[in-house]
């Protein structure tokens with residue numbers, strides 16, 4: 261603390277902050293004993309898993325568990341709608357990408373995968389007046405099921421962009437995680453994103469940036485795809501959504517544009533790539 265106060269921890273040059281030369285040996289010993297502890301913890305877990313399997317007759321998976329959590333917006337196009345910008349979403353762009361992310365995770369064979377929607381925030385009455393389409397059949401991740409988040413190793417969140425940021429339903433979902441934030445239950449787990457915007461330049465990257473603050477507060481580690489999808493990412497031949505921040509699609513101003521082959525392949529790639537990263541942390 262005194263070292264911090266004297267130099268704010270930025271220079272590392274004062275006597276107080278320079279570790280004595282004997283520390284290296286001590287550090288080595290500590291690392292070795294940590295490794296031993298980890299080994300014995302791993303074997304204890306393996307023993308417990310085997311015991312549980314014997315008792316329950318159910319096979320307990322040792323694979324990392326990944327949840328795909330997406331928001332299917334339920335605003336649909338209506339002829340009498342006053343604002344043209346509300347032309348969207350009957351087509352389920354995010355749902356389509358979610359299915360391909362799942363496919364990628366499943367193809368990897370190295371993860372257990374579950375797909376969830378976030379809870380709706382609008383009342384049935386309002387949705388009816390808006391002419392909202394029915395929700396997909398995937399289960400809704402309600403507050404009562406938040407233990408699923410605690411037991412998972414990673415999350416892949418998918419959401420349509422609203423005014424350059426995540427949609428309200430997804431934000432409400434993040435806001436409902438306060439009790440897990442308080443206990444630090446999600447610290448150190450991994451998270452990625454995928455997106456849908458109406459247009460190019462409509463804010464896929466600003467959506468990622470603003471969503472990263474949710475991850476930071478929850479202690480989640482952001483896994484961007486970088487340029488791992490390959491050289492096609494540099495191609496300007498045809499318009500495509502997605503970036504190093506994750507896959508994405510352009511729904512078009514009237515929502516009628518369908519995800520392209522590139523976009524669905526990139527979504528599948530996210531699943532496969534995430535599987536390799538989560539495996540490393542498992």
Ligand SMILES: Cc1cc2nc3c(=O)[nH]c(=O)nc-3n(C[C@H](O)[C@H](O)[C@H](O)COP(=O)(O)O)c2cc1C
Pocket residue numbers: 332333335345346347348349350351352353354355419420421422423424425455456457458459460461462463511515
């Ligand atoms: C209120 C509202 C705000 C929106 N804001 C944006 C925006 O900032 N940028 C953009 O490109 N598209 C925007 N859109 C379009 C949606 O992102 C697009 O329709 C959606 O990604 C389609 O995906 P879905 O079919 O899965 O809902 C907006 C749509 C609504 C209804």
